[in-house]
Amino acid sequence: MMHIFIFNNASRAANYGIGTYVRLLSDGLLGRSGVKVSFVDMFSDVKEYSIADDERGCRHYQVPALFSGMENEPYCRNVFYFLARHIKAEDDERLVFHFNYFQHKPLASLLKGQYFDCRIVFTVHYLGWCFELKGNKTRFRELIAEEYQPKDDKERGLLASVENEKEFLHLADEVIVLSKDTQQILAEGYGVSSDKMHLVYNGLGDGLCFDKDKNVGNGRIILFVGRLDEIKGLNYLIHAFRHIADKYADIRLVVAGDGDFQLYLSQCRDLQGRVSFLGKVSSSEVEDVYRSAYIGVMPSFHEQCSYTAIEMMRHKIPLIGTDTTGLAEMLDATPELRVSIDEDNMMDEEFTERLVSYLNLLLSDEDAYQRAADAVGKLYEARYKVSDMVHATCGVMESSWDRPDYTVSPDYLKHIDSRMIQLINQCPDIDTDFYGMGGIGVYLWKRVLDLCDRKEGDFQASLILEHLIYYMDWVQDVVGSSPLPVELWAMIRSMGQHGFYKTCVNALLVRQPGSDTLFQMPSDRVIIQNALKICNCKI
Known part of the structure; x- marks a missing residue:
């Protein structure tokens, strides 16, 4: 019996990609024989440490939030004492502690010391420097170079964050990466051994979900889905849309996601009636949003393996994206729709012009549009189904006990x-x-x-x-x-x-x-x- 403890929290990220990942993975694991799933819910909406079972029979170890709002070392140590009182490994039980957040490193270390035969599995959903540096790998390599001296507290903090990430990745017995790009970064920049890294793409659903005859009678919708953060590049899409709005009277820009609305609303004053902000869309409404979309655009500076991109592929929505980090390989089927980011000399006007060019291609050439729609649908079926994700992840965990005389990761x-x-x-x-x-x-x-x-x-x-x-x-x-x-x-x-x-x-x-x-x-x-x-x- 393999008993998997999945660590999650109630932060904003839990309502986006990581939360979706945890939910889909756990649902899939529950259907496998010889597997038991429990959850450690950090920052739960409870007043005291508690244990409860959900309707599926899964046990939840619920940990209240800190007043300070930080999952620091004392917080992790207290969580460990709580878990150590209640987790007792049976003779035939193999324990897997599956982590998804770097700030839980002290907890992972304590659990490895207490349950020495356990396996620490870490899935890399993000790297902290990608947010600070907007995914600029060239700048990252400069910062981590051995001879580099940090210039200010910001750079020192960034390097300290990288060291903390590195220590967790070295501690982990198995590291799951969501893109080839991240796999290369961890090997070259973090010194993670290749034999414990496993490429497992995110998965969603087990079949295409699209209308063969998409109704565009109410206009063609250009869809953006994501947080309204600078790193998502929405401002570039708004500028690009302004360039083509007069040329195509039937197009509208729909923005789904929450964040700083005022910043982007002010950019759309001259586009009244052509741009809609939906806010955060509920799970019951999201299907209608994707079904109505004609083109998807992700001008992001950093992605790992975006569920938004997978949803668009699943609905056969041609996707315009960037060649940054993990997003580049999500456009393998349509490389002609990759917008290049010049990490050494980013020119806003050139970037916007490329977005305009690719939007023009899909809006004016029906054959090009259909080829792109068919290509992304095929890539979804080949790479991004949830059953494949669950099967591969479970395989990583099961095979972790195949190493003879294994104690801890040599890293x-x-x-x-x-x-x-x-x-x-x-x-x-x-x-x-x-x-x-x-x-x-x-x-x-x-x-x-x-x-x-x-x-x-x-x-x-x-x-x-x-x-x-x-x-x-x-x-x-x-x-x-x-x-x-x-x-x-x-x-x-x-x-x-x-x-x-x-x-x-x-x-x-x-x-x-x-x-x-x-x-x-x-x-x-x-x-x-x-x-x-x-x-x-x-x-």
Whole structure:
């Protein structure tokens, strides 16, 4: 039995793409044998921690919102204590913790330490820098370059956000990406191993949904669906529409989504009667909106795998979009409708002119329109059906247990190294036992032995060895003639056999009682699980 805990929250994003993803994925998983689904609802509209079952029999662990409005480390730690009291893995149960938000990283780390055999699965719905940099990958690469020095607090904050994202992605046992573009970014910019990344496109419905004879008697509707945010590029579409409004008397622009209406209403004063703002459209009304559309436009600067684009494909609505991030490959069937974004020198007028050109093509050439409509419909059926998404996601989770002798993602070991080195530099007042000073040294010494077997680990091994010298001085100062814990004793014996820091190591060996007793180092599994718990401990 695979028990999947899906982490979600009640934020604005939950009402858009991530919320749709969670709902469709969970509905599909519930229909599979050998799978149990529970939810951890962060920022729920409840006054206290509670547990409730829904009409489908799914358990919901409901967590109230913070007054501060931030899902910070203390909040995640409290959620962990709540879950740890109630989640008990049965002997035949495999636990999967499926995360969708980067701010939940502290919670994922605590759960991995507590349920060591679990799998942490993370689906990448967004990358924080994409919002700040409007999806500009060229600028992103400049910022993360090793030699780059941030110029201000904004850039420092952006780099700190990238590091936080990187740590979560390294911790995750499996990473699901929604586009090839993101897969490449994570490999090159975040150092995520390719063997744990899985491309699974978002899915919606299991068949086309369109009118063969679309009624355009009331005019042809150009449709925009999305948040009224700058990154969605609505202002460019309004300018483009103004250029063609007089040429095509039957066209109207319909905008569905909420946000800063006043900003865009002011841009439409000279287009009265030709532009309609619907606000946020309910699920019962959204079908009519898509059925009435003639052309869809997404002039976005950043998308992962947009459900809006999938809805348009499913309804065979020709889509004009950009070549940014994940949206570019959603236009694989109609590359002639991709609007190029010049990341080095974005010219607003040129961008608008390209939108005008592609709108003219679809509005004036019926054959081109029909080819585009057929092409997006075929791409939907080949790539974006919900059954394919559910099947692939479940396969990622099930196959995660196929790796022999697996403990944690190798990507994450350097993060554990850094935390252990940090503790050595701090020399906190902690016990010498395995869940303390002993565990720090045993983990780092084991890492050195493993890294020395691999040439690419030379630098990291040298870094750890340097700090193990400081560590042994710390041990000598603290322990004195007191008996050593067996794990620490086994480590020092191993150091002696390898000729490491002979002066200190031999001094400890000589004054320890039972120096001829042989103790075995703990297993890799025990060492790493203990190290995770030390990392998670507030010292």
